[in-house]
Amino acid sequence: MKKKLRLQTAAFLLLCALAAPARAQLTIAGGTLTVSPSTELTVTGNVGISAAGTLDNQGTVRLTGDLGNAGAIGTGTGLWQLNGTALQTISSSGTGSLGTLEVANPVGATLGTALSAGALNLSGGSLQLAGFDFAVVGAITNASGTRFVVTNGAGQLRRPVGTTAVPFPVGPAGGSYRPVALTRSSGTGNYASGVGAGALSAGTSGAPLTTDVVALRWNVAPPDAVPFTMRVEWLAADELPSFQRSQSALGRWNGSAYIVAEAYSPANTPSPYSRTVAGLTLPGPYIVGDQQSPLPVELTRFEVRRPAGQPRAELTWATASEKNNLGFEVQRQDEGQTAFRRVGFVSGQGTATTPHEYAFTDPNDFQGLSYYRLKQVDQDGTATYTAVRSITGLPAGTPFSLSVYPNPAHAMATLEASGPVPAGLQLRLYSADGRLVWAAAWDKPQATAPLPVAGLATGVYWLRYESPAGTSGTIRLQVEP
Incomplete structure (x- = not known):
């Protein structure tokens, strides 16, 4: 049978070990309090760990209030159960990671700082990130349509991802469960992901889009350039007017525009609808749109x-x-x-x-x-x-030369210059018997110019080019029908 230790006095200061029960608040001002395996510590109030204190939980700590750590959470892998009836806040400016965090409170819990845990159990309510990152090394259990990680603000859920799909049971603030699943093509890396309400016109800012998209934006932060696969989900209620589920695609905001990340095709059915895209390497946000959406x-x-x-x-x-x-x-x-x-x-x-x-x-x-x-x-x-x-720049002193292509030519040929075109360059085309058949000045600095040969008789012609500075040359041109 597990040992149960209930603290019932209004306030009690723990220095090195538990000396007496406390009703509404547990404060560890110094030393180390160890909750041994098979031991349950129940606090009907807040738990505070001061800068000089340590709470090493190897058993179970149940609390109805807030948890604040300015000192250290030991190496114990025990259970931290939040079972209050009002929203509970967890924060840590100290060191250490929680073992297993269980949100048994139906109202849920919220972060006050970034935090990490070995595992997460959403048995009773949701965990709101409130702008802070939450890292989970192990399993996340009991997520559902009413219990998930709320990625409100800039906070994201962080998990290690390997070559099998890893679920991120997330949803937007004020919204519902909209999970993401990530899979790496090789190796393991730590990914961050979340989902926000609304597909915004400028990625993470700007006015919400109002038609032809799913009203969600999925964020993902990969640790490196190894390709990964992402699966996103949504419901019909998330689809904005005119959105065509049968011709949809995932698009990524590249800093200036949404770029389509796959070919347009029907979404995966039945509900919840989804899209799965492989070969991604870049961070989001990502949205789902159709061919009429602003994936231009x-x-x-x-x-x-x-x-x-x-x-x-x-x-x-x-x-x-x-x-x-x-x-x-x-x-x-x-x-x-x-x-x-x-x-x-x-x-x-x-x-x-x-x-x-x-x-x-x-x-x-x-x-x-x-x-x-x-x-x-x-x-x-x-x-x-x-x-x-x-x-790179054109090398200084590059000599000028002229060529004609195609040669032999038919209806049209092109003159191509190598090196800067000399000022005042004159072009003259002569027939084989010396008759002038065409003349022009190359008066623009372009690298190519047309040479019209339509209507010329089949045979050999000579193109002569000269400039006032003395640049000159002759090119033999064959004209064919």
């Missing part, structure tokens, strides 16, 4: 390169889907400058669910670093920016 452009690639020795930058990017996309403004900033400037615009596809490739060439003979980014503009004028890419 899924940019899958953005690259910038300078062909060797060429006075130009070649930008390429790709999208997997687009929503109301007016297009992309290409912006550039050279080393030493303080702001980006517009150098071009490429129209988007409006709304599309299929992949699309884009390309843009910017004349660039700058000898230092150049930085590029895309400004994605929606049809309503709102805009988001991509990450910045850079290219």
Whole structure:
């Protein structure tokens, strides 16, 4: 039979060992109080551990009031049971971790500081994090639709995650049970996760979205770049007007826009509805939206390169889907400058669910670093920016040369310059018998220019280029039908 020790006096000070019962409050001002295995200590009030005190619980401590630790919680792995009838607060500015925390109180408990425990038992009520993190090393039991970890504020539930699914029994403040499950592709790492009420227009801030999404935002903080799988759940009551469950997807806020993390497809049924997405590596928040939701452009690639020795930058990017996309403004900033400037615009596809490739060439003979980014503009004028890419400068003294492609040519050929284009460059195209058939001035600093050959007879032609500074050359061009 377990030994039961009940403290019943109004206040009692413990120095090194339990000397007498106390009714409403237990204060450990110094020394160590050890609750041995098979022993139950019941406090009908608060438990306070002062800076010089230690409570080593190897048995069971039951309390109806608050727990405050400014000293130390020993190495005991015993049970801490909260069984009051009003909201109980647990806080610790000292050291140590609780063994098993049991929330038997139907009103629940709330954190006053960040805290850790070996296990959590939600036998009677919920645990509110109130902006603080709660770390659980072992099992979490008895979570349900009415008993869960309330991730209100910035607080998140922290758990070790391995290669089998680990549940995070969380829900938003004022809401219901909306659990998350995480699985790593390899190894083990400590993850933090939670769920908030409302899908916000700017990730963790901004006005709540009002249509075409699930009114929840799921947070996850991975410890490293190892891919993980996340499963999220919701109910029909969480779905905002016009949300299409049959064509939905998980999207991640990247700091400037929601980016689709998977292909649009029907949600998993029956209720609670869910989506499971593998291959994630980045932190949230994540939301679930449909094809009409503000998951505007899924940019899958953005690259910038300078062909060797060429006075130009070649930008390429790709999208997997687009929503109301007016297009992309290409912006550039050279080393030493303080702001980006517009150098071009490429129209988007409006709304599309299929992949699309884009390309843009910017004349660039700058000898230092150049930085590029895309400004994605929606049809309503709102805009988001991509990450910045850079290219190295054109080497000083790169000589000018000119080439023609394709060669042989048909209806059209392209002139391509290597090195800075000389000022006042003149172009003349001669037939094999010396007759001038075309002439133009290259009066812009672009790296390429069209050479029209449509209508020319089949045969050999000679392209002559000259500048006032003495740059000159001749290129043989074959024109075919």
